[in-house]
Amino acid sequence: MESVLRSVVMYLILLVIFRISGKRSLAQITSFDFVLLLIIGEATQQALLGNDFSLTNAALVVITLIGVDIAISLLKRRSPQIEKFVDSVPLILIENGEMHQDRLKKARVDEEDILVAARELQGLERLDQIKYAILERSGGISIVPKSG
Amino acid sequence: MTRQKFGELELKHDLKFQQRAWIVQRVGWVVMLLIAAAALLGIFGGSGVLNQTALGDAASPLIFHYHRFGRVLKTTSLELEVSELPPDTNAVRVWISDDYLAHLEIKTITPEPEQVIAGEDRMIFVFAVAPNIATTRFTFVIEPHHIGSISGIIGQEDGLSYAFDQFIYP
Numbered sequence: 022m023e024s025v026l027r028s029v030v031m032y033l034i035l036l037v038i039f040r041i042s043g044k045r046s047l048a049q050i051t052s053f054d055f056v057l058l059l060i061i062g063e064a065t066q067q068a069l070l071g072n073d074f075s076l077t078n079a080a081l082v083v084i085t086l087i088g089v090d091i092a093i094s095l096l097k098r099r100s101p102q103i104e105k106f107v108d109s110v111p112l113i114l115i116e117n118g119e120m121h122q123d124r125l126k127k128a129r130v131d132e133e134d135i136l137v138a139a140r141e142l143q144g145l146e147r148l149d150q151i152k153y154a155i156l157e158r159s160g161g162i163s164i165v166p167k168s169g
Numbered sequence: 170m171t172r173q174k175f176g177e178l179e180l181k182h183d184l185k186f187q188q189r190a191w192i193v194q195r196v197g198w199v200v201m202l203l204i205a206a207a208a209l210l211g212i213f214g215g216s217g218v219l220n221q222t223a224l225g226d227a228a229s230p231l232i233f234h235y236h237r238f239g240r241v242l243k244t245t246s247l248e249l250e251v252s253e254l255p256p257d258t259n260a261v262r263v264w265i266s267d268d269y270l271a272h273l274e275i276k277t278i279t280p281e282p283e284q285v286i287a288g289e290d291r292m293i294f295v296f297a298v299a300p301n302i303a304t305t306r307f308t309f310v311i312e313p314h315h316i317g318s319i320s321g322i323i324g325q326e327d328g329l330s331y332a333f334d335q336f337i338y339p
Contacts, residue, residue, distance in 0.1 A: 105186050109187075111182060113178075
């Protein structure tokens with residue numbers, strides 16, 4: 022029972038913490054962020070397994086985590102509120118060429134982040150070539166260029 | 170959540186939810202900071218000024234040092250400081266209540282007791298002491314296995330005893 026409870030609680034704690042940390046935390050993966058994620062994985066593993074390193078315990082933990090993930094994905098399909106809480110919502114940063122500065126500030130995105138996405142995804146050179154810039158649920162920025 | 174149209178862009182956009190989420194996020198950051206501060210102070214176990222405490226004052230023949238908060242499967246220590254020993258004493262008998270011991274495992278005892286005697290509602294530890302010493306210490310390193318509040322009594326046979334409580338985090 023303990024294995025299942027630990028797994029469920031750990032899943033929910035991680036879900037809440039990563040939601041609080043904000044979308045950009047997940048998207049801006051630098052080398053150090055990658056190391057940080059590895060460390061988080063190590064810390065989580067200790068809490069999940071405790072002193073029990075048996076195959077049975079490991080299997081129970083994995084099954085529970087995947088099971089909770091599936092359950093949440095099913096709940097998301099039924100409830101738009103749960104979907105919003107778990108996955109967040111996309112956010113328009115540039116709309117018809119007009120930049121929403123307040124949203125950029127609150128989302129901790131700056132113009133350079135948008136330019137990087139514009140160059141990488143669309144090969145654009147300047148902000149005025151962007152029609153829409155959307156901060157997606159994943160934390161990435163997608164770009165719709167102006168036509169012509 | 171239905172898609173909305175922004176010009177030619179179709180999107181599941183909910184600015185009101187996003188604005189509420191930002192508020193919750195900022196509150197969450199403050200909460201995380203407070204949790205870290207509380208942890209530094211010892212509220213979640215480990216060392217920290219709010220965690221370490223003692224029963225018995227400096228003039229007392231028995232002083233008990235322990236931690237108010239612990240974490241399950243993480244060792245913590247109980248330390249008894251016995252003083253005012255009579256000059257002809259060659260053994261000190263210390264006891265811990267059974268209902269406390271039921272929630273944990275004793276990992277080490279320093280120094281090792283000569284004898285451990287099961288009493289009616291307690292475990293009695295008999296320590297050999299050198300003659301003519303005024304003060305000595307006994308340390309029990311324990312590993313809690315129970316989550317939540319645990320209570321116990323610790324004391325010296327035919328001497329003082331102290332009731333104490335600890336909270337063990339999961």
